[in-house]
Structures are given as structure tokens and as C-alpha cells.
Amino acid sequence: MSTADSNPMGLNGFEFVEFASLERGLLEPVFKMMGFSHIANHRSKDVVLFRQGDINFIINYEPGSYAQYFAEEHGPSACGMAFRVENAPSAYARAIQLGAQPMDIPTGPMELRLPAIKGIGGAPLYLIDRYTAGESIYDIDFDFITSDRNPVGCGFNVIDHLTHNVYRGRMDHWAKFYERIFNFREVRYFDIAGEYTGLRSRAMSAPDGKIRIPLNEEATQGGQIEEFLMAYNGEGIQHIAFSTDNILDTWDQLKARGVPFMNAPPDTYYEMLDER
Structure with missing residues (x-):
């Protein structure tokens, strides 16, 4: 296991990859063909969650969001990603102190505020510390539409x-x-x-x-x-x-x-x- 000195952010894998598309129904068939299941919808935004194993794919269709502007510039693509960290506020503060550029992602009522820094191509790199079952960001911000929250799919387990x-x-x-x-x-x-x-x-x-x-x-x-x-x-x-x-x-x-x-x-x- 990494020590605090070698792993100062408490990194623990990828949490999700976020996608953007101006055309609804373009990405979903691709994800489903690869074994991902649509398991949840965001409670206040036009955002959907696909999952397979411990891999989370989010498609952000929210009008006026950075994701939609991203899709206008780049086409259908991965527009963000998230790292799991031990303590998100501390990791965010450390990243800013070390020169990372903050990104302000608007949040809705009763929605978790996910700290993010500017990553590759201007895409947000989120820092997530809520990822255990029952206490994850999805348990707070999403409504599950299926009882199977951890579909096996085609056997892919992690990124x-x-x-x-x-x-x-x-x-x-x-x-x-x-x-x-x-x-x-x-x-x-x-x-x-x-x-x-x-x-x-x-x-x-x-x-x-x-x-x-x-x-x-x-x-x-x-x-x-x-x-x-x-x-x-x-x-x-x-x-x-x-x-x-x-x-x-x-x-x-x-x-x-x-x-x-x-x-x-x-x-x-x-x-x-x-x-x-």
C-alpha cells in the first residue's frame, strides 16, 4: 500500500469517465454493445449513468453545461474524468497550491459539489472521496432505475x-x-x-x-x-x-x-x- 508521502492525494483508482454529445442516442448503443447498463438518472440534471463492474460512464446532456460546450467544440467524446481520493477538499486544496487551475462546475439544489481542476484539453478532472456503496455520489445525486446496481456485463471490471x-x-x-x-x-x-x-x-x-x-x-x-x-x-x-x-x-x-x-x-x- 502507498504511504502518505508517496501517495499524498490518497489516490485509489478511477471513479468515472464523463462523456458529452449533442446527439442523444449516439453513445448509448455503443456502451450497451460493450456490456454497459443504464442504471441511473441524475435527480436534477439531464445526466445518465452507465455501469459495468467497477467502471462508471456518465453522459452529460444538461443544456448550457460545460459538457455541451465541450461537445460543440470536440464532437461526441470523453469530456472529463474523476480520480478517487482519500479526502476531496484536502486533495483539491493541495492541487491548487501546486499550480492546478480550479474549475467551477455549477451545482443544483441538494446536489453534491464535486471539486475539479482543469485537465487535459480543458476537461475537468474531478476529485471524489465518496465512492463506497450506499454513500457514493450516485446514491446522493442519482435515482437508480434498476435493482442490479453492479451489472457484470461482458466481464470488464475496471479501467x-x-x-x-x-x-x-x-x-x-x-x-x-x-x-x-x-x-x-x-x-x-x-x-x-x-x-x-x-x-x-x-x-x-x-x-x-x-x-x-x-x-x-x-x-x-x-x-x-x-x-x-x-x-x-x-x-x-x-x-x-x-x-x-x-x-x-x-x-x-x-x-x-x-x-x-x-x-x-x-x-x-x-x-x-x-x-x-
Whole structure:
């Protein structure tokens, strides 16, 4: 277990990822196909909660909210994320003291105020200390619409990692952000050169070992990172990876639901594993 010195925020994994979309019904089928269930609605806002295992996805449709402005600028996308911390007010105060920018997210009547700082691409990074069953933010702010509050779905249990795609020259900036504010450490560095393009990646890990964020930037012009930045209109969360206890069973369930999969890599991919 991390000590207070190594884990000063008391980090304990991801709490949720927030999504935004101007078009209702665009994200829901994707989540359901991947085994997530719509289990709750916000009591005062147009916000819905999807869950699978210990993974919470929130879709924010609230008119006039930052999420809707985010969707106008970036399209349907992940517009925020939350870290579990031991004490949210203390973690927030420490983050501000260390140079993080505060974000004021409007709250409604009888709604919890969730402290947040400015994260990747201007998206809020929430700090949550209420995540135990019966006392979580969902128990306070949401109405559950099903008796099964912890659906197993296709077997995904937690978020393994999520990536940030950043502009060239900005990877070190975000690495220092996570190091300074949350005491992340770089666990691996990649400098991948392809025939036409290349990318650099710093795999960052929090002191709790549960929050992992690879940072990716283009090494040259015209690659997939640059394509994302242009299509997304800025830096942001590029993909989210889940863990499962039985990948073959999960694969079977996803395939049965109609989830498309990429083609298997060529044999040379495996032959070069030792070199990588």
C-alpha cells in the first residue's frame, strides 16, 4: 500500500469517465454493445449513468453545461474524468497550491459539489472521496432505475488505462503535471519510428498503481496522433482500456453482441516482441 508521502492525494483508482454529445442516442448503443447498463438518472440534471463492474460512464446532456460546450467544440467524446481520493477538499486544496487551475462546475439544489481542476484539453478532472456503496455520489445525486446496481456485463471490471494524445512538444508538460500534482511516475518510454511516421509515448502511473495514463505525441508530421488532434480539435482522451478476468469469454460475448474487431496482427508482430 502507498504511504502518505508517496501517495499524498490518497489516490485509489478511477471513479468515472464523463462523456458529452449533442446527439442523444449516439453513445448509448455503443456502451450497451460493450456490456454497459443504464442504471441511473441524475435527480436534477439531464445526466445518465452507465455501469459495468467497477467502471462508471456518465453522459452529460444538461443544456448550457460545460459538457455541451465541450461537445460543440470536440464532437461526441470523453469530456472529463474523476480520480478517487482519500479526502476531496484536502486533495483539491493541495492541487491548487501546486499550480492546478480550479474549475467551477455549477451545482443544483441538494446536489453534491464535486471539486475539479482543469485537465487535459480543458476537461475537468474531478476529485471524489465518496465512492463506497450506499454513500457514493450516485446514491446522493442519482435515482437508480434498476435493482442490479453492479451489472457484470461482458466481464470488464475496471479501467486499465486511458490515453492522452497531445501536441508535439507537450508530452513533457503533461508528464510534469501528473508528477507534480499527483506524484505519478514514468514507468516506460517509447520512441516508435515507422516507415513514414513515428510517435513518442510516456506511460505514466499513479502511486496507487491503479491509474495509468500513457501520453502520446507525434514524432513527425502526418501520423495518427496528428490525425486525432485535427479531428478532435485539440488534445484529449484518445482511448480507454478495460481489464477483464477472462479475455476469451469477454471476447466471445462482445462478438455475439456485434462489436467489430480489428484484424489480427501479422506474424512479424509476435516475432519482434523481444525487440520491443
